[in-house]
Amino acid sequence: MQESSNADTNWSLGTAIGAALGASACCTIPLALVSFGVGGAWIGSLTALAPYRWLFVGLALSALGYAGYNEWKMSRRTDCNCDTVVSSTTRRTLLGTGSLAVVLLIVSPWVFGGVSPAPSHQIPTTGAGSTAASESSTPASFRQVVLEVEGMTCKTCPVTVRRALSDVQGVYSAKATFEPPQAVVRFDPETTSVETLTQATKNAGFPSRPKSNS
Known part of the structure; x- marks a missing residue:
């Protein structure tokens, strides 16, 4: 027994x-x-x-x-x-x-x-001095892309997407949201590409495609 x-x-x-x-x-x-x-x-x-x-x-x-x-x-x-x-x-x-x-x-x-991890390449933008420093450290070819992300089911998923994008060399900042399901990425196109970014999210289990560029 x-x-x-x-x-x-x-x-x-x-x-x-x-x-x-x-x-x-x-x-x-x-x-x-x-x-x-x-x-x-x-x-x-x-x-x-x-x-x-x-x-x-x-x-x-x-x-x-x-x-x-x-x-x-x-x-x-x-x-x-x-x-x-x-x-x-x-x-x-x-x-x-x-x-x-x-x-x-x-x-x-x-x-x-509920945790927003610290960005690995975030450029500081607070204060006039910081803005000037940001402009001097940002590459002339600086670009931003908005990715529509598929497969996100909860508020943890954007954290995963953001982590995957932040690990890409040449990414200066990445912000992912659950609603709307997208990621805003600032990157240097001389170092990486939109295709590399979408591949990074796909490898994390969340396929994406560019929504708009700026």
Whole structure:
């Protein structure tokens, strides 16, 4: 009976973590992959899970609740001398760690969606002195392009798009928004191109095309 309860806790906790990964697959996982330099159009397939996010969240919380309930039942049993696969201390540590991982994965889209990462090549534009410095440091061939971005499903997606664009050499600033789904990019055409920018968003899982240039 003790081994059966251990197994119940293990599979329910594993289910909770797996469902939490599914809940964050459309948002947090693409951002993590892009941050680590992993790209490819296949990442865009993860956004197909967006409509099922709340189903994954419900499954994760239900499985986590069952794991906690099962542990509570086991804690109320009279101690026995039977052999167990893992000790109660180890089991509860795993449950606590797994629970924390599930909660972090579930809330991560809201956390990252509210964070605006610092631009890697932003040109300062505050104050008259800064404006003059900006003009002197901006290439004569400076251009701006507005990209229409496809596949964004939540407020974390613009963060991923912005990260992918900021990593392109020659980009001075990039701003992506969820509504409207677009990215405004300032870049040096002598270093990069619009085609390179659209390829960067595509590799992050979000195809794009130029809307207008200025």
